[in-house]
Amino acid sequence: MTSNSKPSTTVLFNGDCEICSKEICIYESYGASKGLPIDFKDINNTDLDLFGLTRDETARQLHVLKNSELFVGVDAFVTLWNEMPKYRFLAKIFSLPGMAKVAQFFYYHIISLYLYKRDVKRLKT
Secondary structure, eight states: OOTTOOOSEEEEEOTTSHHHHHHHHHHHHHHHHHTOOEEEEEGGGSOGGGGTOOHHHHHHSOEEEETTEEEETHHHHHHHHHTSGGGHHHHHHHHSHHHHHHHHHHIIIIIHHHHHHHHHHHHHO
């Protein structure tokens, strides 16, 4: 990506979540090494008003903006993975009709819920 080009994909992630930040760091490093037009923004250091979002809602699930369209949860991961050749196979797997529904259920009701509750607890201490 040249300094004049604007990323077409923006990833909003919780950098204070150890698990989230480790995973996103892998994607960010890969994207940078390939010069991919992806901008990674830690929700704790970003004016989310610019996106019409709150910290609470963005801490609940991954959010990805691509060409001004917002993707949340598993759809956000699929959108991100489609931007990275190395991870496109994951996008294909998680886009399969049955797999997408099962993945969204587990991500929203188990994984992201657990991570969100950890984040809320951390913020209270």
